[in-house]
Amino acid sequence: MSMSVNRPFRLVLLLNAALIPALLLVYQLAVRPALHGVGPLDVHATIAENGGFQPGSIQVQVGQKLTLRFSSTDLPHGIAIGPGLGADLGPVIPGKIKEVTLTFDRPGRYTYYCNTWCSPNHWRMRGVIEVTDPANPVPVTETDxxxxxxxxxxxxxxxxxxxxxxxxxxxxxxxxxxxxxxxxxxxxxxxxxxxxxxxxxxxxxxxxxxxxxxxxxxxxxxxxxxxxxxxxxxxxxxxxxxxxxxxxxxxxxxxxxxxxxxxxxxxxxxxxxxxxxxxxxxxxxxxxxxxxxxxxxxxxxxxxxxxxxxxxxxxxxxxxxxxxxxxxxx
Ligand code: HEC
Ligand SMILES: [Cu+2]
Missing domain, CATH: 1.10.760.10 (Cytochrome c-like domain)
Known part of the structure; x- marks a missing residue:
């Protein structure tokens, strides 16, 4: 008799012990980052000799929306982001803004860079987007x-x-x-x-x-x-x-x-x-x-x-x- 009373009780316990923390985890890892994106973040482009991109690095989580607003402090720069994102925003002229929203489905390092020859050190104009996955915090090894x-x-x-x-x-x-x-x-x-x-x-x-x-x-x-x-x-x-x-x-x-x-x-x-x-x-x-x-x-x-x-x-x-x-x- 006591068994039939115990069963539903145990089920409730199980719900509390496993399901609710699991749901919380899903919320924390997947839902919340998606709801609270990063940005819009202003990224100022300046020739490499005068500091390059500010900020020079950005952190974001997998699944999180990242909105970047690129502007130039000096002369026209060409803005692209890679690898494999197909994001070439074209020229950013001083006084104008180019905005882009990205969502990453894999952890890794991505690069925003200038692809217009703007100064002798032009090709050093690069910034890093570090994409992490809190569910899988092992750093990705990039061996080719x-x-x-x-x-x-x-x-x-x-x-x-x-x-x-x-x-x-x-x-x-x-x-x-x-x-x-x-x-x-x-x-x-x-x-x-x-x-x-x-x-x-x-x-x-x-x-x-x-x-x-x-x-x-x-x-x-x-x-x-x-x-x-x-x-x-x-x-x-x-x-x-x-x-x-x-x-x-x-x-x-x-x-x-x-x-x-x-x-x-x-x-x-x-x-x-x-x-x-x-x-x-x-x-x-x-x-x-x-x-x-x-x-x-x-x-x-x-x-x-x-x-x-x-x-x-x-x-x-x-x-x-x-x-x-x-x-x-x-
Ligand atoms: C700032 C100047 C500069 C830019 C920009 C540049 N390169 Fe080079 N590249 C060099 C120099 C200098 C060498 C020779 C020295 C060396 O091999 O490191 C070279 C060598 C190479 C080599 C080796 C060729 C060989 O026969 O040994 C390849 C391949 C190459 N570049 C491809 C590219 C590609 C593709 C791009 C554009 C995505 C590029 N380079 C952009 C300066 C540049
Ligand atoms: Cu440039």
Whole structure:
């Protein structure tokens, strides 16, 4: 008899002991942050020499609405936020405000940055949005599998390339390679399966591609082998990704590397080392895509090549690499 009295009582106890704290937790972690967003927060853009963005860092929780109001204290800046948010707000002119509201569904670090060349230190104009998840407070480790594989292989992504050192500009034998011409020739040659494999191509140089192709086509002309290799190196790039990368390049890379990859942008004379000329086919034939990728994401070591890993997604970075190949191999 006492059992039948006890059961509903125990159920109430259980409700109190488990369900209510659980509901409270859900409220605290999910509902409350969503209700109480961060901002609107004023972010003032000033050239890097005078302090860059104020504030320079912002904290927000997963699921929380973040509203930012960008303004400029000096000259026009271009405001974008990445990686992978598709947030390019365009120019912010002094006296005007650009507002954006973001909600993050994953913890991590995001970057707001200027993408208009505004001063010699323009590319240092960056601010950090730190997104945390109170339900999962373990810091996210950002290891890039491509860079980790290069390290494991013992590849030095800062190696100085002998082509540029041995053959200063203008004195090198011009190497005219045409992917377009290669497209017309590709069916006349035996193509080893490696050359059709994107992972092989990304971890080998076009020069290695030519050697492999030569081994199967001993009667072919060297120029034909080079053109077919150039075609195979560039054929897979998706046109939409490539045109998005062209825009990213124009805003972020052109100042140093030049409009057509000549290494002759208007900032080229002011960098610690000369920007690499992607139009130098001879040099690019000795480069691996994964090394280009790693250099873009990590940047140079005191060379003034900025790091872009906090701005672009891995996919956006591969698209930039594809765009660089298109400049090198036409
Ligand atoms: C402030 C000038 C500057 C800007 C802006 C810049 N770079 Fe560079 N970049 C350099 C310099 C200098 C080097 C050569 C030194 C080095 O490799 O660290 C370089 C090297 C590279 C390399 C290595 C190429 C090779 O063959 O070793 C790649 C790839 C590259 N840049 C891509 C980019 C991309 C993509 C962007 C834009 C998202 C960009 N760079 C923006 C200055 C710049
Ligand atoms: Cu700028």
């Amino acid at each position: 599998p491509v860079i980790a594989a290069l390290v494991a292989e013992g590849v030095d992504i800062d190696a100085v390339h002998n082509t540029t050192a041995a053959a200063p500009h203008g004195h090198a034998e011009e190497m005219a390679v045409s992917a377009q011409r290669g497209a017309a020739l590709v069916n006349t040659l035996i193509i080893p399966p490696e050359l059709r494999d994107i992972n092989w191509r990304r971890s080998h140089t076009p020069a290695q591609g030519v050697a492999l192709l030569a081994a199967q086509n001993s009667a072919a002309q060297e120029a034909d082998l080079q053109d077919v290799t150039a075609f195979l190196w560039t054929a897979d790039a998706a046109p939409e990704a490539l045109s998005a990368a062209a825009l990213t390049y124009a805003k972020n890379c052109l100042a140093c590397h030049g409009a057509t990859g000549g290494g002759d942008g208007f900032m080229a004379g002011q960098t610690a080392q000369l920007p690499v000329a992607f139009s130098d086919t001879q040099h690019m034939f000795t480069m691996r895509a994964d090394v280009l990728y790693a250099k873009i994401r990590r940047g140079g070591m005191g060379t003034d090549m900025p790091n872009w890993g906090l701005l672009f997604t891995p996919e956006e970075t591969w698209a930039l690499v594809d765009y660089i190949w298109s400049l090198a191999l036409k």
